[in-house]
Amino acid sequence: GIQVEQSPPDLILQEGANxxxxxxxSDSVNNLQWFHQNxxxxxxxxxxIPSGTKQNGRLSxxxxxxxxxxxxxxxxxQTTDSGVYFCAGGANAGGTSYGKLTFGQGTILTxxx
Amino acid sequence: xPEVTQTPSHQVTQMGQEVILRxxxxxxxxxxxxxxxxxxxxxxxxxxxxxxxxxxxxEIFDDQFSVERPDGSNFTLKIRSxxxxxxxxxxxxxxxxxxxxxxxxxxxxxxxTVL
Numbered sequence: 264g265i266q267v268e269q270s271p272p273d274l275i276l277q278e279g280a281n282x283x284x285x286x287x288x289s290d291s292v293n294n295l296q297w298f299h300q301n302x303x304x305x306x307x308x309x310x311x312i313p314s315g316t317k318q319n320g321r322l323s324x325x326x327x328x329x330x331x332x333x334x335x336x337x338x339x340x341q342t343t344d345s346g347v348y349f350c351a352g353g354a355n356a357g358g359t360s361y362g363k364l365t366f367g368q369g370t371i372l373t374x375x376x
Numbered sequence: 377x378p379e380v381t382q383t384p385s386h387q388v389t390q391m392g393q394e395v396i397l398r399x400x401x402x403x404x405x406x407x408x409x410x411x412x413x414x415x416x417x418x419x420x421x422x423x424x425x426x427x428x429x430x431x432x433x434x435e436i437f438d439d440q441f442s443v444e445r446p447d448g449s450n451f452t453l454k455i456r457s458x459x460x461x462x463x464x465x466x467x468x469x470x471x472x473x474x475x476x477x478x479x480x481x482x483x484x485x486x487x488x489t490v491l
Binding site: 293294296298303304305306308311313349351353355362363364365366367368369 | 407409411413418419420421424431432434465467471477478479480481482484485487
């Protein structure tokens with residue numbers, strides 16, 4: 264299966280700062296999703312982005328499928344952005360995979376007021 | 377907006393007991409999944425389910441685990457004889473299936489504690 268690596272593992276920001284989180288994957292993906300895990304443990308869908316660029320408010324994401332990476336941008340960070348950010352990728356390896364997502368280890372973001 | 381729901385939100389059980397975790401996927405979705413996350417670790421795939429059968433399962437999903445869609449709305453994960461290492465957050469997810477890969481929508485999770 265594919266390997267998914269995220270960087271940085273930890274990120275500490277002051278409120279108002281911008282940040283970029285990176286996700287590298289070992290093979291071409293058919294699915295790429297970004298999640299925010301809140302303090303209650305819930306996984307919140309941020310983006311479904313197997314390729315291209317999307318924006319949602321202060322968040323945007325870009326996936327460059329040919330180079331096997333995705334970036335999540337957070338602008339003007341707020342304390343409520345704190346939590347763990349996961350990317351997850353899925354690849355249809357030889358037609359034997361049916362949607363399995365492989366998650367990265369996550370980036371722990373802490374935003375201080 | 378449609379969402380995946382899971383019950384219970386928390387489950388505490390004794391080692392060796394059977395537990396059933398329940399999920400209601402989004403109504404027009406055809407693919408269903410279970411994932412788990414041990415505290416402090418990444419989320420891991422357990423199993424995918426389509427057309428009333430398992431499509432794919434991980435090494436974690438051994439004979440102690442089973443899944444079922446007992447009716448048109450529920451999707452369950454059963455652990456026959458729980459172990460301490462089964463303590464984790466269990467997430468259900470669902471997606472449409474239109475012949476390609478679609479976004480997966482995750483439920484809020486069930487936190488299982490095995491004592």
